Structure formats: C-alpha cells, structure tokens
Amino acid sequence: xxxxxxxxxxxxxxxxxxxxxxxxxxxxxxxxxxxxxxxxxxxxxxxxxxxxxxxxxxxxxxxxxxxxxxxxxxxxxxxxxxxxxxxxxxxxxxxxxxxxxxxxxxxxxxxxxxxxxxxxxxxxxxxxxxxxxxxxx
Amino acid sequence: xxxxxxxxxxxxxxxxxxxxxxxxxxxxxxxxxxxxxxxxxxxxxxxxxxxxxxxxxxxxxxxxxxxxxxxxxxxxxxxxxxxxxxxxxxxxxxxxxxxxxxxxxxxxxxxxxxxxxxx
Numbered sequence: 727x728x729x730x731x732x733x734x735x736x737x738x739x740x741x742x743x744x745x746x747x748x749x750x751x752x753x754x755x756x757x758x759x760x761x762x763x764x765x766x767x768x769x770x771x772x773x774x775x776x777x778x779x780x781x782x783x784x785x786x787x788x789x790x791x792x793x794x795x796x797x798x799x800x801x802x803x804x805x806x807x808x809x810x811x812x813x814x815x816x817x818x819x820x821x822x823x824x825x826x827x828x829x830x831x832x833x834x835x836x837x838x839x840x841x842x843x844x845x846x847x848x849x850x851x852x853x854x855x856x857x858x859x860x861x862x863x
Numbered sequence: 864x865x866x867x868x869x870x871x872x873x874x875x876x877x878x879x880x881x882x883x884x885x886x887x888x889x890x891x892x893x894x895x896x897x898x899x900x901x902x903x904x905x906x907x908x909x910x911x912x913x914x915x916x917x918x919x920x921x922x923x924x925x926x927x928x929x930x931x932x933x934x935x936x937x938x939x940x941x942x943x944x945x946x947x948x949x950x951x952x953x954x955x956x957x958x959x960x961x962x963x964x965x966x967x968x969x970x971x972x973x974x975x976x977x978x979x980x981x982x
Contacts, residue, residue, distance in 0.1 A: 730970060730971045730972070732967065732970060732976075743981060743982055744872075744904050744905070744981055745872070745904075745980055745981050748872060748903060748904050748943075748981065751963055752903070752963045752966065752967065755962060755963035755964040755966075755967055756964070756967050758962070758964045759964040759967045759968045759971070761964065761968075762964065762965065762968030762971075763968055763971055769967045769968070769970065769971050771967075858970075858976075859970055859973070859975075859976035859978075860976075860978070861870070861976070861978040862978065862980055863980050863981075
C-alpha cells in the first residue's frame, strides 16, 4: 500500500488555452486511477492556482452560454466534490484586486464538503515540496 | 534502471516540445530506462497515422515507431483525441488510447515525471 502525491500548478488564465481545464480533468482522474493499481495504492492530487491562473477561479463564468463549453468554474466545483485539495494564491488574488468573494469557494450545490483554500504562496510552495511529482499547466 | 513518465501536451506541428520529448525518450531508452509517454490535448496529434514528412514540419511518426519497437509505451488521451477527430481507425499501430487516469497511474511508480505543458 502506498501513495503517490501529485501537485497540479495552474499558472495560465482560463479560455486562452486548454491548459487549465486539462489540469483539472487530469487531477480529477486521480479518483479513478485505482483501476490500474494494486489494492491500497492510491494517487492524490493537490491543485494550486497561482499567477494569472487564479483567474480560473472567478465565479459566474459564462462558458456554457458563450462557448457551449463546460466552465473551468464547474471543473473546480467537481474537484471540490471529489475532495481534492484546491488552493488559490492569496498574493496573486490581491495583485488582481480579487478576494474570496470573487472566486469559487465551495460547491455546496454539488454536495461538496471541502472548500477552496486561499493561502499564502508559502503554503503552496510547502505543498510543492511535499508532493512526489509536480505538473505545471 | 529507472522509469521515466513523460507527458506532453504540445502539438506535433507548431511547437518543438514533442520533438524534444521524443528525443528525450530515445536517449532514456538508449540508456536502458523504461519510458511511458503520454500525449494529451494538442499532443494527441502525434498519434495519427499517415503523417507525411516534409522538411519544414516536425515529422515524428518514424522515430516514434522505432521507439515503440525498442519498448516505448506511448498512449494518447482518448477524449482529447476523439474531440479532434483522431479516432481509433486513424491511430498509428501500437499507439495506445486511454483515459487520463492512465497518465496518473504511470506517474504512480515513476522515478521521474516530466510534464511538458501545452501551447
């Protein structure tokens, strides 16, 4: 029985490229990875939004209305529903004049019990040091 | 010998990242390491068969086929491929197609994971 920890770092803004959404869909796939592993082995996924990547977390995205696409917001809510550790860099929110009021903090309507954590960058670097592998998107 | 998992999300044409990743795979295999190669997003373009080699464009079908012959495991994200019209019928022989959890499962016991993002 062992655990491999993966850290997904999202740096790019939403909708300009596919990267942020791929980060979330890959992170979410950690929930079904057991089919490839031995009993008891697991892969965990922590997701951190930094730099312009924090813009992915804005509330009330209109991706479905404008592009007929599922929004990054929905993917973040699905991540919370699946108990992924979702972190957002506080300094980068401040830099963009954003606060917890502007971003997806929970997914109560989905039945999620965990919430987004707005944390200082030092906490994100701590996570980055603790994981086995880092993936930058 | 170790195991290297490489994920590449960049397109075959328009970026040199896939070229780099394939060359890195070749070097690792040459040294006796095991390499799992995952392509997702625009990187799934690498999986299409019938690529024509022009000198002005990256052409990686032949080196990929040679590496598969040397033991390279290479897999495309099935959903990313299907979204682009790359289906099972036009996928290069030996190129696997799986969901994203395959990549994470490969990372589970990799000595190193090298993730090369998209455009």
